[in-house]
Amino acid sequence: MNDRRTASLPTSIDETLALLQGGGYVADRALATVLFLALRMKRPLLLEGEAGTGKTEIAKVLSAALGRKLIRLQCYEGLDLASAVYEWNYAGQMMAIRLAEAGGASGDRANLDRTRLEGDIFSEKYLIKRPLLQALEPQEGGAPILLIDELDRTDEAFEAFLLEILADSQVTIPELGTIRAAEPPIVILTSNRTREIHDALKRRCLYHWVGYPDAARELAILKARAPQAPAKLAKQV
Numbered sequence: 001m002n003d004r005r006t007a008s009l010p011t012s013i014d015e016t017l018a019l020l021q022g023g024g025y026v027a028d029r030a031l032a033t034v035l036f037l038a039l040r041m042k043r044p045l046l047l048e049g050e051a052g053t054g055k056t057e058i059a060k061v062l063s064a065a066l067g068r069k070l071i072r073l074q075c076y077e078g079l080d081l082a083s084a085v086y087e088w089n090y091a092g093q094m095m096a097i098r099l100a101e102a103g104g105a106s107g108d109r110a111n112l113d114r115t116r117l118e119g120d121i122f123s124e125k126y127l128i129k130r131p132l133l134q135a136l137e138p139q140e141g142g143a144p145i146l147l148i149d150e151l152d153r154t155d156e157a158f159e160a161f162l163l164e165i166l167a168d169s170q171v172t173i174p175e176l177g178t179i180r181a182a183e184p185p186i187v188i189l190t191s192n193r194t195r196e197i198h199d200a201l202k203r204r205c206l207y208h209w210v211g212y213p214d215a216a217r218e219l220a221i222l223k224a225r226a227p228q229a230p231a232k233l234a235k236q237v
C-alpha cells in the first residue's frame with residue numbers, strides 16, 4: 001500500500017518556502033532560493049553548517065512534501081563501495097556454481113555452460129543494491145531524494161568516486177557496464193565541515209551554509225515543531 005501523495009516540483013521561490021513551511025520546516029529565503037534552484041537545475045545541493053541546524057531535516061521534509069522516496073546514505077569513516085553502491089551476493093553465486101558442477105556436464109557442453117553460468121552469476125539476480133544504486137532506479141512518485149549525510153566523515157577516495165554519480169547520475173559496474181538513471185535523483189549532501197570537501201565535488205553542487213537561526217526564527221521553529229508549548233515557555237526557551 002502506498003499512501004504517499006505526490007506533488008509537482010515548486011515553480012517559484014515562494015512556492016518552495018511554502019512547501020517547506022507546510023512540512024513544518026522553517027527556512028529563510030536564501031535557503032529556499034538555493035533549494036529552488038537545485039530542484040530546477042537538477043543539480044545536487046551541498047549543505048554545510050553546525051550540528052542541529054536542520055540540514056538532514058530538510059531532505060526528510062522535502063521527501064514527505066513531494067511524496068518522493070527518501071534514500072539515505074549515512075557516511076562514516078571507511079565507507080566503501082560495497083556498502084554504498086553494490087555488492088555481489090557471493091554466497092548465492094557459490095551456490096549456483098556448486099549446483100552447476102553437480103549437474104555434471106562434460107566436454108563441449110561444459111564449456112558452453114561455463115559461459116552461460118558466468119553470465120548468469122554476474123547478472124542482476126546476484127546483485128545486492130546499496131543506496132547509491134537504488135537511487136538511480138525509477139521509483140513510484142518520481143525520482144527519489146538521495147540524502148548523502150555527513151559526507152565529511154568519509155575519505156577523499158570515496159568523494160572522488162561520487163563524482164560520476166553526481167555529474168552524470170550513473171555508476172559503472174565492471175561486470176555489468178554502466179547503469180544510468182532515466183531521471184536523476186534529487187541529491188542533498190550534508191557536511192559538518194570537520195574537513196574541507198574537495199573542490200571537484202563542490203563544483204558539481206549548489207552550495208549553502210546553514211547558519212544558526214536568530215531568536216525569531218528559533219521561536220518559529222519551536223512553534224512549528226512543538227505547537228502545544230505555551231507561548232511564554234517557547235519564548236523563554
Ligand SMILES: Nc1ncnc2c1ncn2[C@@H]1O[C@H](COP(=O)(O)OP(=O)(O)OP(=O)(O)O)[C@@H](O)[C@H]1O
Pocket residue numbers: 024025026027049050051052053054055056057058190191192221224225
Ligand atoms: N529550520 C528548521 N525548521 C524546523 N525544524 C528544524 C529546523 N532546524 C532544525 N530543526 C529541528 O532540529 C532537529 C535537528 O535537525 P537536523 O537533524 O536536521 O540537524 P543537522 O543539521 O542534520 O545536524 P547534524 O549536523 O548534527 O546532523 C530536527 O529534528 C528538526 O526538528
Ligand SMILES: [Mg+2]
Pocket residue numbers: 055056057149190
Ligand atoms: Mg544531520
